[in-house]
Amino acid sequence: MTDAQEDDIDLRSLSDDELIEQMHDDLYDGLQEEIVEGTQILLERGWGPSKVLDEALVAGMNIVGVDFRDGILFVPEVLMAANAMKGGMEILRPLLAETGAPPLGKAVIGTVKGDIHDIGKNLVTMMWEGAGFEVIDIGINKPVEEFIEALETHQPDILGMSALLTTTMPYMKVVIDELVERGLRDDYIVLVGGAPLNEEFGEAIGADAYCRDAAVAVETAKEFMQKKRNAAG
Amino acid sequence: MEIVRPEDIERIHEASLTILEEMGIEVMNDAALALLENAGAEVDHSSGMVRLDRGLVEQALTSVPPQVTLTPRNPDHAIDLGGTHLNFSLVAGPPNVHDRVQGRRSGNYTDYCNLVRLAQSLNIIHLIGNQPTAPQELPAATRHLDTYWANLTLSDRVFHATAIGEQRTLDAIHMCALARGVETEALVDSPALLTVINVNSPRRLDDALCAGLMTMARWGQPCVITPFTLMGAMTPVTLPAALAQQNAEALFGVVLTQLVNPGVPVVYGAFTSNVDMRTGAPAFGTPENTKANLIAGQLARRYGLPYRTSNANASNVADAQAAYETEMALWGAVLGGAHLVYHAAGWLEGGLTASFEKVILDAEILQSMAEILQPIEFGEADLGLDAIRDVEPGGHFFGTEHTMERFETAFYRPLLSDWQNYENWEAAGSEDAYQRATGIWQQLLEGYAEPPMDAAVREALNDYVTRRRGEIERVGLDFE
Numbered sequence: 046m047t048d049a050q051e052d053d054i055d056l057r058s059l060s061d062d063e064l065i066e067q068m069h070d071d072l073y074d075g076l077q078e079e080i081v082e083g084t085q086i087l088l089e090r091g092w093g094p095s096k097v098l099d100e101a102l103v104a105g106m107n108i109v110g111v112d113f114r115d116g117i118l119f120v121p122e123v124l125m126a127a128n129a130m131k132g133g134m135e136i137l138r139p140l141l142a143e144t145g146a147p148p149l150g151k152a153v154i155g156t157v158k159g160d161i162h163d164i165g166k167n168l169v170t171m172m173w174e175g176a177g178f179e180v181i182d183i184g185i186n187k188p189v190e191e192f193i194e195a196l197e198t199h200q201p202d203i204l205g206m207s208a209l210l211t212t213t214m215p216y217m218k219v220v221i222d223e224l225v226e227r228g229l230r231d232d233y234i235v236l237v238g239g240a241p242l243n244e245e246f247g248e249a250i251g252a253d254a255y256c257r258d259a260a261v262a263v264e265t266a267k268e269f270m271q272k273k274r275n276a277a278g
Numbered sequence: 279m280e281i282v283r284p285e286d287i288e289r290i291h292e293a294s295l296t297i298l299e300e301m302g303i304e305v306m307n308d309a310a311l312a313l314l315e316n317a318g319a320e321v322d323h324s325s326g327m328v329r330l331d332r333g334l335v336e337q338a339l340t341s342v343p344p345q346v347t348l349t350p351r352n353p354d355h356a357i358d359l360g361g362t363h364l365n366f367s368l369v370a371g372p373p374n375v376h377d378r379v380q381g382r383r384s385g386n387y388t389d390y391c392n393l394v395r396l397a398q399s400l401n402i403i404h405l406i407g408n409q410p411t412a413p414q415e416l417p418a419a420t421r422h423l424d425t426y427w428a429n430l431t432l433s434d435r436v437f438h439a440t441a442i443g444e445q446r447t448l449d450a451i452h453m454c455a456l457a458r459g460v461e462t463e464a465l466v467d468s469p470a471l472l473t474v475i476n477v478n479s480p481r482r483l484d485d486a487l488c489a490g491l492m493t494m495a496r497w498g499q500p501c502v503i504t505p506f507t508l509m510g511a512m513t514p515v516t517l518p519a520a521l522a523q524q525n526a527e528a529l530f531g532v533v534l535t536q537l538v539n540p541g542v543p544v545v546y547g548a549f550t551s552n553v554d555m556r557t558g559a560p561a562f563g564t565p566e567n568t569k570a571n572l573i574a575g576q577l578a579r580r581y582g583l584p585y586r587t588s589n590a591n592a593s594n595v596a597d598a599q600a601a602y603e604t605e606m607a608l609w610g611a612v613l614g615g616a617h618l619v620y621h622a623a624g625w626l627e628g629g630l631t632a633s634f635e636k637v638i639l640d641a642e643i644l645q646s647m648a649e650i651l652q653p654i655e656f657g658e659a660d661l662g663l664d665a666i667r668d669v670e671p672g673g674h675f676f677g678t679e680h681t682m683e684r685f686e687t688a689f690y691r692p693l694l695s696d697w698q699n700y701e702n703w704e705a706a707g708s709e710d711a712y713q714r715a716t717g718i719w720q721q722l723l724e725g726y727a728e729p730p731m732d733a734a735v736r737e738a739l740n741d742y743v744t745r746r747r748g749e750i751e752r753v754g755l756d757f758e
C-alpha cells in the first residue's frame with residue numbers, strides 16, 4: 046500500500062475490531078501518529094486504558110517482537126514500532142495510573158563509568174519501550190552518584206546497567222554495593238548486560254539477572270515485574 | 279589497489295573537512311580541549327564540541343612522518359610502519375578464550391601468557407596488539423602491569439600500550455625503556471611501542487583515550503587513530519558517508535597528536551564494517567568491510583600516512599565461515615596497502631574470543647599472503663630453459679639438476695594444510711584442519727623457549743612492577 050492510500054484510511058470509520066487490527070498493522074509499520082489517534086479513538090469509545098493497552102498495543106508489539114526474533118524485521122523498523130508504541134503509552138500511562146492498574150514498569154538504564162559502549166544499551170532501551178516500559182536512559186560513562194540520583198528522581202522499578210569492557214564490568218558491583226549500603230537494594234530489580242558478561246558474573250555481583258540480549262532483557266523485565274506485582278498483590 | 283577514482287577520494291576528503299568544520303568532534307578531555315583552543319580551533323566548552331578549520335588539518339598533515347620504526351628489546355624484531363612494509367599483530371581485546379581442549383572460558387593470565395608465547399613462536403606474527411585476552415581474575419587497576427611484564431619477558435616483539443589514561447600508558451613506556459636498557463627519554467627519538475586510539479563514532483573522543491593519546495604523543499610514540507565504525511549503528515549505511523565520517527575522525531586524532539608534539543609519528547587507522555541490520559550485531563569480513571579496507575588505504579596514501587586496518591570475522595567457531603570472512607578482510611587489507619593489520623591472528627566472535635586454533639589457521643593464511651607478496655624477479659636460471667630442454671616429452675622433472683638445486687625451498691611449505699590423498703588421510707586419523715591446529719599450537723607451546731633477558735634488566739623490570747603495584751594499590755589510578 047502506498048503512503049497516500051494509507052493516509053486515506055479514516056480510523057474513525059472502522060469498527061472496534063477493524064481498528065484494533067489496523068493498529069496492529071500501524072505498530073508494525075511504525076506509524077506513531079496513527080497509533081496516537083487510534084488510542085484516543087478507543088478511549089473516546091469508552092474502552093478502559095488497560096483494555097486498549099492489552100488488546101491494541103501489547104498484542105501488536107508482540108507480533109513485532111516475534112518477527113524481530115525471527116529475523117523478518119530490521120532494527121530500524123523495530124525502532125519505529127517502538128516509537129509508535131511510546132506515543133500510545135504516553136497517553137495511556139497517566140490514565141492507567143488513575144485507575145490503579147499495575148504499571149507495566151519503569152526503568153533507568155545507563156552504561157557504567159569508564160565505558161562508552163552504548164549500541165547494545167540503546168537496543169535494550171528501544172525494546173523495553175516497545176514492550177511498554179517507561180525508560181529513562183541516563184547515557185554513557187556514568188558514575189555511581191548519577192545512577193543513585195536517577196533512581197531517586199525517577200523512582201523506577203528496574204535498574205539496568207551495561208558494560209562492554211572487562212575493566213568496567215566490576216563497576217556494576219560498585220553501584221550495587223552502594224545500593225546495599227544505603228539500604229536501597231531491595232527497592233529495585235537490577236538487570237545487567239553487555240557482551241563480556243555472563244550469568245555467573247551477574248550472580249557474583251548481586252544483580253537479579255544477566256540478560257544476554259535485548260529480547261531476553263524484555264522477557265526478564267516482564268518476569269520480574271510480574272513477580273513484583275504478585276508479591277504486592 | 280585503487281577501487282575509487284582519485285576525484286572521488288577528493289570528494290570524501292572534502293566531506294570530511296566539512297564534518298570537521300561545520301559539525302565538529304566532541305572531546306571529553308579538558309587538557310585536549312585547551313590545546314585545541316590554543317591552536318585556533320573553535321571550542322564550545324559547555325558541550326566539548328570542537329570545530330577545526332581546514333587550515334589546522336593541512337598544517338598537521340605537513341608534519342606527519344610517512345614511516346616509523348618501532349624497536350623492541352630485541353632490535354632484530356624492529357618493525358617498520360610505512361613504505362612497502364606489512365606487519366601482522368596478534369588478536370587484541372577479547373574477554374574470552376577458546377581452544378578445542380578446554381572449551382570457551384573467561385580470559386585469564388595463564389591463557390594470556392600462552393597466547394603471547396604462541397605469537398613469539400610464530401615469525402609471521404610481528405607484534406602483540408592490545409591484550410590478546412583480558413586476564414579477568416587480576417585486579418583491573420594493576421592488570422596492565424602484569425600484561426606488560428608478560429609481553430616483555432615472554433616475547434621480544436613490539437607490543438601495544440594500554441592507553442586507557444596517562445598512567446597505564448606511562449607504565450608501558452617506562453617498562454619498554456627498562457627492557458631496552460635505556461633511559462625513557464631515549465625512546466622519544468627511537469620509539470618502541472604503539473597504541474590504538476578508537477574514536478567513539480559518531481564524532482566523539484573519550485576522556486581516558488584522549489589522555490592516553492596525549493601521553494603517547496608527548497613521549498614520541500605513535501598512536502594508531504582508529505575510528506572503529508559499524509555502519510548502520512555508528513555511521514550512515516552508505517559506504518561513502520561512513521568513509522567520510524571515519525576519515526574526519528581519524529584526521530581529528532592526527533591533528534591532536536601533532537598539536538601535542540609536531541612531527542610525532544602517527545598511523546591512520548580504519549576499521550569500518552557493518553552491523554547486521556536485523557539484530558544490530560557487528561559483522562566482519564563482509565564485502566562492505568573489504569571495500570572499506572581498500573578505500574581507506576587510498577585515503578591514507580592521500581595523506582602520506584602509514585595505514586592500519588584489521589582482519590576480522592564474526593564466526594563463533596574456527597570454522598569455514600571464520601576462514602572465508604578472514605580471507606575477505608585480509609585481501610582488502612593487503613590490496614589496500616595496509617602497513618599494519620591488527621587482529622591478524624586468533625580473532626573470533628567479532629572480537630569477543632581469542633582462539634588458539636584460529637591463531638594457527640590464521641598463521642597459515644598470513645604466511646601464504648606473505649609468500650604471495652614476495653616480489654617476482656627472475657633471472658635466466660629461473661626461466662629454466664635448460665631444464666625444459668633436458669626433459670623429453672612425457673618425462674618428469676623430479677630428478678633434473680634444476681629441481682635438485684631448488685626443491686626444498688621452491689614452494690611454500692604449509693603449516694596446517696594436509697595434502698595427502700583421502701585413504702592416507704583417513705588412515706592417519708581423518709583430522710580436519712581445525713583438529714590438526716590443536717596439535718600444532720600444543721607443539722609450539724611445548725617447544726617454546728623464553729627469549730633470553732639480562733638478569734639486571736629483569737630485576738629492574740620486576741622492581742618497577744612491584745613499586746607501581748604498591749603505588750596503585752595505595753592511591754589508585756587516573757582511570758579505574
Ligand code: B1M
Pocket residue numbers: 154159160161162163164165166168169204205206207208209210211212236237238239240241256257258259260262370371372373408411412474475476477478479480484486487505506507508512557558559560627628629630
Ligand atoms: C538490562 O541491561 C542490559 C541488558 C542487556 C544488555 C545490556 C544492558 N547491554 C547490552 N546488552 C545485551 O543486549 C544487547 C542487544 O542484544 C547486546 O549488546 P552488545 O553491546 O553486546 O551488542 C551490540 C548490539 C553490538 N556490539 C557492540 O556494539 C560492541 C561491538 C564491539 C566491536 C565494540 C565497539 C563497537 C566499539 N568499541 Co570496543 N567494542 C568491542 C565490541 C566487541 C564485540 N563483538 O562485542 C569491545 C567490547 N571493545 C573493546 C575495546 C578494547 C575498546 N572498545 C573501545 C571503543 C569502541 C568503539 C567506540 C569503537 C565502539 C563503541 C561504539 C558505541 N557507541 O557503543 C575502546 C574503549 C572505549 C571506552 N572507554 O569504553 C577500546 C578500549 C579500544 C581502544 N583502544 O580504543 C574490547 C574489549 C576489551 C576488554 N577485554 O575489555 C572489545 C571486546 C573489542 C576487542 N576485541 O578489542 C547484549 O550484550
